[in-house]
Amino acid sequence: MNQTKNSDRAYTLIDPVSVAKLTVWEKYLKPYDKVVGYSNLGYIFLWNSDNNEYVVLNPFMATTECYGIFASIKEFEHTVLEETDFIVEVLQASPHLELIEKAGPLENEEVYVPQPIPLIGDTKDPKTYIRADVWMFMDVIGDVQITDYNLEKMVSETEEKAAKETSIENS
Numbered sequence: 001m002n003q004t005k006n007s008d009r010a011y012t013l014i015d016p017v018s019v020a021k022l023t024v025w026e027k028y029l030k031p032y033d034k035v036v037g038y039s040n041l042g043y044i045f046l047w048n049s050d051n052n053e054y055v056v057l058n059p060f061m062a063t064t065e066c067y068g069i070f071a072s073i074k075e076f077e078h079t080v081l082e083e084t085d086f087i088v089e090v091l092q093a094s095p096h097l098e099l100i101e102k103a104g105p106l107e108n109e110e111v112y113v114p115q116p117i118p119l120i121g122d123t124k125d126p127k128t129y130i131r132a133d134v135w136m137f138m139d140v141i142g143d144v145q146i147t148d149y150n151l152e153k154m155v156s157e158t159e160e161k162a163a164k165e166t167s168i169e170n171s
Helices: 019-028 073-081 084-089 093-103 134-147 150-170
Strands: 003-005 011-018 034-039 044-048 053-058 063-069 110-114 129-133
Touching: 011 019, 011 044, 011 073, 019 034, 019 134, 034 073, 044 073, 053 073, 063 073, 073 084, 093 129, 110 134, 129 134
Parallel strands: none
Antiparallel strands: 003 011, 011 034, 034 044, 044 053, 053 063, 110 129
């Protein structure tokens, strides 16, 4: 799998892979069928290959936010991932350097993960972060979210957003 990782960036882009790689999350993420990347803190970048729409999954909150339709992953990167507010608010670039210092630089397919996972009591103090496999992290947090019923709530919100956007496009 090709990865575009730059130590100056707080995210990694990958060749699109099936959302099935996110196992427990898959059924909750329709119509987004491809994973195209992830932030160093575990946010997942998803793509609907039918209409070129991109969303970002926040696994800690079990929410997605739609960023629109883009002709390519590069356009999504340039318009969204490199945008100052996104860098500060979502990618959280400032604590990123502290995490590199504390936990070391990330290897392929790794993200920084707070211990314990925020849903079960983490303080989000950079000193508590470790490096973990992104796919394993998504399995673990997905299991926690399911027991916390948040994924069921997320699927209905995602369907509502998609229906609303479809009706706007058809008007």
